[in-house]
Amino acid sequence: MSTPRTIIEKLWDSHVVAERPGAPSLIYIDLHLVHEVTSPQAFAGLRARGLKVRRPQNTFATTDHSTPTTPRSLPIVDPIAKAQVERLESNCEEFGIPYFGFQSPHQGIVHVIGPENGLTQPGMTVVCGDSHTATHGAFGALAFGIGTSEVEMVLATQCLLQRKSKTYEVRVDGALKPGVTAKDIILALIARIGVGGGTGCVFEYRGQAISALSMEERMTVCNMSIEGGARAGLIAPDDKTYQFLAGKPFAPKGAEWDAAVERWKRLPTDAGATYDHTITMDANTLEPMITFGTNPGMGMPVSGVVPDPASLSDPLERDSLAKALRYMDLTPGKPLAGQPVNVVFVGSCTNSRMSDLRAAAGVLKGRKVSPKVRMMVVPGSMEIKRQAEAEGLDKVFREAGADWREAGCSMCIAMNGDQLQPGEYSVSTSNRNFEGRQGKGGRTFLASPLTAAASAIAGVVTDARKL
Amino acid sequence: MAKFTTLTSRMMPMPVDNIDTDQIIPARFLKTISKEGLDKQLFNDWRYDASGAPKPDFILNAPEWQGVQILLAGDNFGCGSSREHAPWALTQWGFRAIVSTSFADIFKSNALKNGLVPVVVPRDVHAKLFEMVAADPHATATIGLASQTLTLPGGAVVEFPVDAFSKHCLLEGVDELGYILQQMPAIEAYEARKDVHLNTLNPS
Numbered sequence A: 001m002s003t004p005r006t007i008i009e010k011l012w013d014s015h016v017v018a019e020r021p022g023a024p025s026l027i028y029i030d031l032h033l034v035h036e037v038t039s040p041q042a043f044a045g046l047r048a049r050g051l052k053v054r055r056p057q058n059t060f061a062t063t064d065h066s067t068p069t070t071p072r073s074l075p076i077v078d079p080i081a082k083a084q085v086e087r088l089e090s091n092c093e094e095f096g097i098p099y100f101g102f103q104s105p106h107q108g109i110v111h112v113i114g115p116e117n118g119l120t121q122p123g124m125t126v127v128c129g130d131s132h133t134a135t136h137g138a139f140g141a142l143a144f145g146i147g148t149s150e151v152e153m154v155l156a157t158q159c160l161l162q163r164k165s166k167t168y169e170v171r172v173d174g175a176l177k178p179g180v181t182a183k184d185i186i187l188a189l190i191a192r193i194g195v196g197g198g199t200g201c202v203f204e205y206r207g208q209a210i211s212a213l214s215m216e217e218r219m220t221v222c223n224m225s226i227e228g229g230a231r232a233g234l235i236a237p238d239d240k241t242y243q244f245l246a247g248k249p250f251a252p253k254g255a256e257w258d259a260a261v262e263r264w265k266r267l268p269t270d271a272g273a274t275y276d277h278t279i280t281m282d283a284n285t286l287e288p289m290i291t292f293g294t295n296p297g298m299g300m301p302v303s304g305v306v307p308d309p310a311s312l313s314d315p316l317e318r319d320s321l322a323k324a325l326r327y328m329d330l331t332p333g334k335p336l337a338g339q340p341v342n343v344v345f346v347g348s349c350t351n352s353r354m355s356d357l358r359a360a361a362g363v364l365k366g367r368k369v370s371p372k373v374r375m376m377v378v379p380g381s382m383e384i385k386r387q388a389e390a391e392g393l394d395k396v397f398r399e400a401g402a403d404w405r406e407a408g409c410s411m412c413i414a415m416n417g418d419q420l421q422p423g424e425y426s427v428s429t430s431n432r433n434f435e436g437r438q439g440k441g442g443r444t445f446l447a448s449p450l451t452a453a454a455s456a457i458a459g460v461v462t463d464a465r466k467l
Numbered sequence B: 001m002a003k004f005t006t007l008t009s010r011m012m013p014m015p016v017d018n019i020d021t022d023q024i025i026p027a028r029f030l031k032t033i034s035k036e037g038l039d040k041q042l043f044n045d046w047r048y049d050a051s052g053a054p055k056p057d058f059i060l061n062a063p064e065w066q067g068v069q070i071l072l073a074g075d076n077f078g079c080g081s082s083r084e085h086a087p088w089a090l091t092q093w094g095f096r097a098i099v100s101t102s103f104a105d106i107f108k109s110n111a112l113k114n115g116l117v118p119v120v121v122p123r124d125v126h127a128k129l130f131e132m133v134a135a136d137p138h139a140t141a142t143i144g145l146a147s148q149t150l151t152l153p154g155g156a157v158v159e160f161p162v163d164a165f166s167k168h169c170l171l172e173g174v175d176e177l178g179y180i181l182q183q184m185p186a187i188e189a190y191e192a193r194k195d196v197h198l199n200t201l202n203p204s
């Protein structure tokens, strides 16, 4: 009998190309996703060395970060963003990389289009010059973000030098109450372990509450692994995974599909395998969550009160919380529910898929966005946009007074002009509430699409169950 | 990559935990297609006011802190995005080392590839360094990479961890891509293995 292994170890073992004493392992990469922001310097590096892309057929690009979400018939107004988008397209052409460009009907956020097209598959190693690459872990892939130097290495060699991460079991038992979502699971986890809690680790999410999630919800959970400090986060594949992938454009077909499923079925963690760390959470006790501070670990139930820095004993932690509350202009001890908001953003690779849009539309239907609130709904991909329109969700959003946009990262990162004004508050379904993340001086509360939509109607932070 | 052997410098204190890469360089400056000029935007939103004028009370703007090569920062430095623009901006400004109690994984990996040394020290040493710098802003520390030591103002020496490979690359200025390219035969052998299922993206 071989030693029982976790899925994380199985993925690692099957991708080791070479090991040399005193050096990190050389790891093979199955899928390399590329976008406009973190790749131009890597392509320039290849060119300077006279190197080619080793496996264009394992590489896929799209444009999302600097990309406007205004109608595609309009030109890109920002000349610097335009140059970046065009550079990606010319680099892809020069190096033979398939891509969904700005005008493609399949364009979208890189972490949305990978799964949507079946590019992401169980058992793969997936990298992208983007820290939310962990999203693809929802399919039982080892997926992690890399820097631009590493983008260049993968383009040139299809390999990376990596050290084995520690394994971290995140077990979520029980069942979520109605109105509590996948986003609330991950925000609750990060609030508990902190933004550095998973440093050096790969999370495996498991347990009843995780198995019960749809593939889209699993992507929401895995997406924010990096916010817990983890390099990656994943969920073992099961029948839901195979059902989701079957028939997707890039998924294997026919006999190849059958063989692939057979292989994928061997991926889940063996009985008796052990982890370096384990945490358990009870889904039954979870509440809708929201962040109050300037990192995703500063989160609490929507019904909670803003914590008091004076209650912290560590001086640096106390100062950091005080600094965050100064930036957010929030008063310790006060409830967050009822806090006026200026902007509501539904979108990002965390929450821009069909189920997220349906959830938000469900709350908005027959209601109006508060006149004090500007609400933006940005689908994760052009496919999703078309599907949402086929279901009439765009009408629900528009009739409620929300702005329905084209696909992209948009106000998650505020690179494309979609942004908060200084001092504005947003409830956002994205993944980062860092100072200025959604625009200089902007203040972000991270929450689920349900909480976001409810807050848009009420004009103040609101628990959707109380609307 | 620029070599790193030893460095003696004053330490610029930035006593904030979880300094994320959006603070180090905000996303709106990532639209560039080159690596140049990012030092101008280092800590942009802490550094400039609404009109774009430097804020005199932000340490990076203080004349007496120009040219300092060590940043002394709070826990979990570099969390957030994978942007390598963060170490590019830090090194272009002149930093060669950052001292903290911990670093985010991707930032650390990016920093090491750019000759920027992440020095992890225990909590008590970290607290003491902040006290020393507050007492004497001219106090210097010395980082010896070969010996993996940080010499505190006053002469006390603490060791810090660096993995052997990164240390070798920094000391010799080795380029990682060059190192991987030397292993091409192993990569080809891996790709030829029967038990390996290479993904080839053929849409249908």
Ligand code: SF4
Pocket (backbone or CB within 6 Å): A064, A065, A109, A110, A111, A130, A132, A348, A349, A350, A408, A409, A410, A412, A413, A430, A431
């Ligand atoms: S949606 Fe936000 S987090 Fe996701 S890839 Fe785009 S910028 Fe990054």
